[in-house]
Amino acid sequence: MADNPEAQPWIRRYHPIPDVPVNLVCLPYAGGSASYFFPVSRALAPRVGVLAVQYPGRQDRRREPSMSSIAELADAVTANLLPHTDVPLAIFGHSMGATLGFEVALRLESAGVAPLALFASGRRAPSCHRDERYHLLGDDEFVAEIKSLSGTNAHLLDDEELLATALPALRGDYRAAETYRYEPGPPLHCPIHALVGESDPKATVAEARAWAGHTTADFTLHTYPGGHFYLDEHAPRVLDVISRTLTARPRDLSNTAK
Template sequence: MSELRQVEVESASSAAPLPTGHRGVLTCQRPQTNPAIRLLCFAHSGGNPRMFQPWIDQLAPAVELWWVTLPGRGPRWREPHATRWEPLVADITEAVVAHVPRPLALFGHSLGALLAFDVALRLTEADLPPEHLFVSARAHPRRQFALELPADDTDLLRLVDEVYRGVPEAILNSPELAEHFAPTLRADLMLGADYRYRGARTLSVPITALGGVDDPMTPTEELAAWQDCTTATARWRQFPGGHFYLDESEAGVLRTIRRGLAAPMGKE
């Protein structure tokens, strides 16, 4: 068995085992005993959802951490990458409804913030709204960030690094690593370009918008604009760093998450 505990393996905190169509979509590596809430996390374009693994110890035991794996990576590496928005979000939502116990909150970084937002909308439409939505390193969803993607993988990686400052040097300097990483990154960028904002759809749960002070993609006015996406309270906060500020501001981010999650439980 993999060191990762996929939700098709039954546990005290999970629902029914995942059917074939949902295998690998959701991971709860360390189920908690009677957690107060679950936090479902979505990574950025090209990102590995295991980036959230260090959060497990820091949020447990009150918060049980889950993450979403997109097609084409991790336990889903045999599946073709997703480039169409609607079918992917529908599939993720279906898996969440079937297998993640309530109460539930969502956290997403960059592309993951859009995915978390749209999944939150679909859960709300199914009368299963999350308790809180955390959106990180993403402007208001009406802002479309569609890069003109070069055909050459090396050029693609350098373009993304120029815009977001987040492609590791090891990948930029290694043709072998670039060949492995670029298809996933390209597919995720195409996926983001396929997203369409529907302004009439609004949440009724609190939103916390987070960003880096040096990230030109998320100025304060864009973080504050997330208030338009909910009828509940929306807050925003910036941390030291750029688009990938989570690396250097993890402690502050986790404090903000804990406070946000405590509110619906009457502990703020």
């Protein structure tokens, strides 16, 4: 039985797996929700469990104020993940979720929990700063920017009622992503696997390759035809990369930092 959202507001398990060998923490993009990863959870079971993160300010958490900084989100997500670290975990984040995943991984390592891997999708490396201020635009210009990325739910923004409900969380997420500033420090010790669309306006292949400088472990770069939401079209290929990476790991690999 899937988790009760009231009992687990931050972490959703849509397909709980008894004695799960490894969990994949899934962090949504700006404006995204945990339910985006329902198909991912179904596809990876039972080899890999999925812990999908639900940010405040959307869907069943729409009455809660959204968080306006990556640091605030990372602190909250990490605190809610710590009870789940009895099982080895990896992190997947798309767009804003990749930046958030990096900060969560840093916090987990500081707490003595070593993620197996970080899958950073559709996002430039933290050290590659762009001065973007879309969150300051008026509503029409802001919505036009979101639609230009061609996400699967972009058409929902044509519904005025849905737009009014979604806009505060969208703007809050954009504010968090755009005001984030990387603070140089020790790199991660887990492998980083960067994934990017070849024509992504939000992350060039070179900017994705720069993730290599944020880990002392292995790094791989996977490119796909398409733009910012390349993964909607290439989900089977992306899931294959994740599944092969996590199921091929050494069986004696611990999730406890040495």
